[in-house]
Amino acid sequence: MTRKKKCTLEITEIIQMYEEGEKTVDIARRANVSTRYINSVLQQNKVERTPHGSWKRKYRVNEDYFKTWSNNMAYLLGFFAADGYISSRNHTVCFSQKDPDILEQIREELQSNHPLVMNNTGVYTLIIGSKVMKYDLMNLHGMTSDKSNALQMPEIPEKYLSHFVRGYFDGDGNVTYEGYTVTFVGNSLAFLLSMKSVFDLRGFKTKLKLVRNHYRLFIVSRLSLKMFADWIYREKEMYLERKYLEFEKESLEATELIDKISTAKTISEKKKNFIELYSHCIDENKACKGIGIDLNTLDIWLRNDLEFEDQFNQVKKVVRDFT
Incomplete structure (x- = not known):
């Protein structure tokens, strides 16, 4: 039988x-x-x-799209690295996102008329059947069907790097501007370490952490977020508007933020010097003159900086207890 x-x-x-x-x-x-x-x-x-x-x-597509570098090609490659999928069983390339608008932009960029399909969790997928595109992504750019764990940073010309990062950020990144934090999530340590090196070289303040079974790469500080946004949105073409608008909440330019940080450091140093001088002379007037401020500035510091106020009161208490 x-x-x-x-x-x-x-x-x-x-x-x-x-x-x-x-x-x-x-x-x-x-x-x-x-x-x-x-x-x-x-x-x-x-x-x-x-x-x-x-x-x-039945459906058309520019099968040779990933053969030639451009701003938008780099963006799509970054987006695919974050939210794309190559089938191991057939010649299909998939892009997934909850936001259908960006998938429609991608479809138009690829000169495709493939339909968008929504699953029961509200995620949309653009499924493209193309043997040529599949093998270009694999052989030219190192993508695999096990991309989430084995993802490596492709070799990207420097002029297109910011567009690749913007695409990856739109696919797998998040920004909380009130907390001055950009977050990337992934399972490939090698890829996120490469991304961290790219950010460190540009002076962004970063952290990399293992959270349960995946990694999180953070860009932190107000200045770093401003510098990051200026970099990835320079000469932007394709982008997710809702993420872009988060960065638009910043009202200052990078140079103004640098001046503001420098001023804050100077004031912090002056407060430290005041406490040290005051602990020796126990005279507010002398301590103020010694660091070049007046009593009115001291009063403002005491009202607006609880930590400074505590340090000031501790010195006064030690003096009272001693006398």
């Missing part, structure tokens, strides 16, 4: 592959079944059949 062969493809995959222009004989070989079985699946699901000898695609 002949054992029945087990089909290695889902019915939806069989239909999609046929609609993308693959021959039934090739689908059958990949699915480990007969051509007759494939024809039966297509018939049962009322799939419109392609005339014999005609292999015109």
Whole structure:
């Protein structure tokens, strides 16, 4: 008795592959079944059949898109590194996002008319059938079907690096401007370490942490967020507007922030010097003159800086207890 062969493809995959222009004989070989079985699946699901000898695609796409660098190509490559998927069983390339607007931009950029599909969790997916595009992503840019764990930083020309990072940020990044934090989440330590090096070289303040079973890369501080935004949105073309608007909450330019930080450091140093001088002379007037401020400035410091007020009162208490 002949054992029945087990089909290695889902019915939806069989239909999609046929609609993308693959021959039934090739689908059958990949699915480990007969051509007759494939024809039966297509018939049962009322799939419109392609005339014999005609292999015109139902959907179009610029298959050679990832062969040539451009600002938008770098953005799409970064977005794919974050939220893309290569099937190991057929020639499909997928982009996923909760925001359909950015997927529509990607579809237009790829000169595609493939439909967007929404799953039951509200996530949209753009599924593109293209053997050429799949192998370009794998062979030219190092993407794999196990991308989440094995992702490596592609070799990106310097002029396109900010666009790649913007794409990755839109796919797998988050910004909380009130907390002055940008966060990237991923399972590939090698990739996030490469990203951290890119950020460190540009003077961004960063942290990398292991949180349960994944890694988090942070950009922290108000100045670093401003510098990061100025870098990734310079000459921007494609981007997620809701993330861009978070950075627009910053009202100061980077140079103004640097001046503000410098001033804050100077004031902090003056407060430290005041406490040290006051602990020796126990005279507010002398201590103020010694660091070049007046009593009115001292009063403002005491009202607005609780830590400074505590240090000041501790010195006074020691003096009272001693006398």
